[in-house]
Amino acid sequence: xxxxxxxxxxxxxxxxxxxxDVIMVALIVWSFSFxxxxxxxxIGETVNNASIAFVDEDHSALSAKLRNAFYxxxxxxxEVIKASExxxxxxxxRYIFVVVIPPDFEADVRRGRQPTIQLNIDATAVNQANIGxxxxxxxxxxxxxxxxxxxxxxxxxxxxxxxxxxxxxxGTQAWFTAIVSMLDQISLLTILLTGAALIRxxxxxxxxxxxxxxxxxxxxxxxxxxxxxxVILVAFILSMNIVIQGILDVPIAxxxxxLLSGTVIYLFAAAAIxxxxxxxxxxxxxxxxxxxxxxxxxxxxxxxxxxxxxxPEIVQPFTWLLPSRHYMAFAQxxxxxxxxxxxxxxxxxxxxxxxxxxxTLSLMLFRRSITVSK
Numbered sequence: 001x002x003x004x005x006x007x008x009x010x011x012x013x014x015x016x017x018x019x020x021d022v023i024m025v026a027l028i029v030w031s032f033s034f035x036x037x038x039x040x041x042x043i044g045e046t047v048n049n050a051s052i053a054f055v056d057e058d059h060s061a062l063s064a065k066l067r068n069a070f071y072x073x074x075x076x077x078x079e080v081i082k083a084s085e086x087x088x089x090x091x092x093x094r095y096i097f098v099v100v101i102p103p104d105f106e107a108d109v110r111r112g113r114q115p116t117i118q119l120n121i122d123a124t125a126v127n128q129a130n131i132g133x134x135x136x137x138x139x140x141x142x143x144x145x146x147x148x149x150x151x152x153x154x155x156x157x158x159x160x161x162x163x164x165x166x167x168x169x170x171g172t173q174a175w176f177t178a179i180v181s182m183l184d185q186i187s188l189l190t191i192l193l194t195g196a197a198l199i200r201x202x203x204x205x206x207x208x209x210x211x212x213x214x215x216x217x218x219x220x221x222x223x224x225x226x227x228x229x230x231v232i233l234v235a236f237i238l239s240m241n242i243v244i245q246g247i248l249d250v251p252i253a254x255x256x257x258x259l260l261s262g263t264v265i266y267l268f269a270a271a272a273i274x275x276x277x278x279x280x281x282x283x284x285x286x287x288x289x290x291x292x293x294x295x296x297x298x299x300x301x302x303x304x305x306x307x308x309x310x311x312p313e314i315v316q317p318f319t320w321l322l323p324s325r326h327y328m329a330f331a332q333x334x335x336x337x338x339x340x341x342x343x344x345x346x347x348x349x350x351x352x353x354x355x356x357x358x359x360t361l362s363l364m365l366f367r368r369s370i371t372v373s374k
Contacts, residue, residue, distance in 0.1 A: 007223045010219060010223030013223075014197060014227035028231065029235075031185045031188070036239065040181060041248075047074045047075065049072065049074075050075050050096050052079075054098075054099050055098065055099070058105040060106035060107075062106040065147065078099075096125050099140075100120070101117055105117070106147075109148055117140060121133055168336065175248075175251075179335055182236070184299050187270055191270055193231065193271075194229075195275065196274075196278070199278050199284050217363050217366040225268060225272065225275065252335055253337060254335060262327065265348055266351050269351050269355030273323070276362040297322070302324035322354075330347035
């Protein structure tokens with residue numbers, strides 16, 4: 001009983017230390033609010049006000065019809081330029097797309113030939129270029145086919161493909177991006193807070209004061225885990241209700257209690273990694289470098305940026321050692337697919353097991369790291 005009382009009071013000291021750090025509090029607020037909304041809304045799902053120009057060497061009714069098929073809000077009003085201006089205009093970043101209609105284009109279409117249209121793309125605008133190219137090809141193809149048929153009758157294909165979207169009928173990318181961003185922020189800040197707290201104690205000399213008291217390494221480490229984990233947990237709850245569901249309108253299909261329970265387990269695992277890095281690093285500079293080496297793989301290999309199956313086969317087995325991979329799996333299953341505990345229990349167990357391993361390693365290195373630093 002005395003052990004847990006000591007852990008509680010040491011944790012309250014840690015909480016006061018966190019809230020006295022104005023910069024850290026501001027970082028937490030920003031990470032769980034503006035960082036999530038900007039990431040969710042910043043990746044466009046459609047073309048928006050893309051600049052486009054036409055080089056019309058045909059000057060026919062069809063070429064004018066093609067030009068008039070592009071209008072806001074997807075594209076800006078198309079401008080007509082000369083062929084000699086294309087390279088210079090794209091070098092100056094005036095247009096993302098330049099469509100070149102060759103001479104006798106309409107006449108060739110009337111004769112049943114298959115003339116080509118040149119599409120120049122400024123691929124430095126990667127997202128808009130990829131999506132916009134598909135839009136332009138579809139629009140031009142539909143307009144030319146309509147002109148060639150001279151009717152709105154559509155060709156009946158021998159096979160009808162029926163597409164059914166599961167769990168996200170409208171394909172709203174912001175739903176997925178918001179949840180991934182939230183989970184990334186949890187990983188980053190939990191590891192940062194716990195590891196930095198341990199380094200700060202060492203640099204200020206207070207860690208030696210704690211060690212000469214009737215305290216164990218377990219009590220010191222556990223107090224930092226629960227205190228910093230509690231801060232992130234409160235931020236997670238507020239962000240889920242205000243930012244994710246309120247501002248971004250992301251529906252939660254599964255149980256919020258189950259998601260919260262899984263987050264608590266993951267906070268323990270992430271905090272254990274932070275403590276482990278804090279015992280390995282001797283200074284804040286070393287800890288910052290270790291963070292760069294650890295946090296990027298945690299984010300990139302967790303399955304949020306790209307599915308695990310799409311990653312190199314040589315890397316995939318190592319992702320099993322990342323608690324973030326299993327947290328991402330069960331969090332998305334709960335949020336998007338409404339999964340119950342009977343489906344995600346194994347991922348819960350994996351996260352808890354990996355957290356226990358990292359926490360045990362931290363305790364084994366704790367006192368030795370203090371002795372070496374002297």
